[in-house]
Amino acid sequence: MSIKTFNQMCDLAQQKDIFYLTYGKITQHILHSVVVTAKNGVYNSHTDQKYSNSQTDSLTYIAIEMIQNVNKYRQDVEHGNHDLFLITTDDNITISTSNLSSKENKESISKSIDLLNSLDKKELRQYSREVMKQDSGNDNSAGLGLIEIARLSKHKIEYSFNQYAHDDNLFHFNMSVSL
Amino acid sequence: MKDINIEKTVSSPEIISSYKHKTITIKGESYPENPFKFYEPLIEFIKEFIKIETSLLLSVELNYYNSSSTKVLYDMFDILDDSDLRVNIKWIYNESDELSLENGEDYIEDYPDLNIELVKI
Numbered sequence: 001m002s003i004k005t006f007n008q009m010c011d012l013a014q015q016k017d018i019f020y021l022t023y024g025k026i027t028q029h030i031l032h033s034v035v036v037t038a039k040n041g042v043y044n045s046h047t048d049q050k051y052s053n054s055q056t057d058s059l060t061y062i063a064i065e066m067i068q069n070v071n072k073y074r075q076d077v078e079h080g081n082h083d084l085f086l087i088t089t090d091d092n093i094t095i096s097t098s099n100l101s102s103k104e105n106k107e108s109i110s111k112s113i114d115l116l117n118s119l120d121k122k123e124l125r126q127y128s129r130e131v132m133k134q135d136s137g138n139d140n141s142a143g144l145g146l147i148e149i150a151r152l153s154k155h156k157i158e159y160s161f162n163q164y165a166h167d168d169n170l171f172h173f174n175m176s177v178s179l
Numbered sequence: 180m181k182d183i184n185i186e187k188t189v190s191s192p193e194i195i196s197s198y199k200h201k202t203i204t205i206k207g208e209s210y211p212e213n214p215f216k217f218y219e220p221l222i223e224f225i226k227e228f229i230k231i232e233t234s235l236l237l238s239v240e241l242n243y244y245n246s247s248s249t250k251v252l253y254d255m256f257d258i259l260d261d262s263d264l265r266v267n268i269k270w271i272y273n274e275s276d277e278l279s280l281e282n283g284e285d286y287i288e289d290y291p292d293l294n295i296e297l298v299k300i
Contacts, residue, residue: 064245147246
């Protein structure tokens with residue numbers, strides 16, 4: 001599955017089995033709601049089998065990082081809020097977010113994700129340790145949250161940027177990971 | 180020294196210190212919006228503690244914690260590692276939590292002098 005645009009993500013939400021969906025401003029309160037909901041059990045919508053505790057743990061960790069990333073890097077606009085958070089469950093658990101992002105963030109996020117996608121699991125773990133041991137405030141590394149997302153995801157992080165409302169400086173940033 | 184007693188919330192752990200027994204316990208979930216601000220009282224407590232004490236037992240049991248919380252723990256372990264304190268750390272993790280196990284193993288490798296013990300529950 002490849003997330004291309006915000007509209008395609010909305011289409012996906014209608015096609016696939018939704019475990020969790022929220023649209024609007026994603027808050028810390030919503031994050032807590034996701035954590036509590038996941039604790040109650042996550043089920044494969046095709047087989048009705050419960051995903052393992054290990055998969056549920058990974059889902060929760062990824063949700064925490066993705067939602068807090070949206071909160072940290074979201075670009076606010078005058079009219080409305082464009083955050084979207086979606087978890088679908090079928091053969092894989094897929095966690096997706098969409099939010100508005102600035103042009104400056106577009107370049108740094110792309111660079112970070114491309115770097116992380118080039119590393120294998122062992123390299124990601126080592127990279128995470130190196131970044132954790134650096135002094136706080138070092139801007140030359142992929143964000144801690146993105147690193148943890150990459151470590152926990154079964155596949156590469158999928159992402160796209162789509163221009164928002166003919167504004168050269170504003171983009172929908174769409175990200176998706178699968179377990 | 181005044182002990183710390185921070186109550187647990189939905190996104191932050193309980194933190195309890197006992198100056199008398201030379202213990203600190205961190206337990207719960209840790210994904211506050213600003214972990215650096217949340218853990219600041221504990222960091223300050225530790226900085227004072229290491230000036231006057233000789234040993235510490237730190238117990239950490241976190242279920243679901245964000246990467247910034249992991250970073251704060253690294254910063255905390257740096258302070259302990261640089262001190263003359265005799266430190267024992269219990270890293271308590273859930274059997275299904277592979278990330279927590281890996282983090283515990285990494286802490287053991289990065290801080291061999293802190294006597295970190297992995298405790299599986």
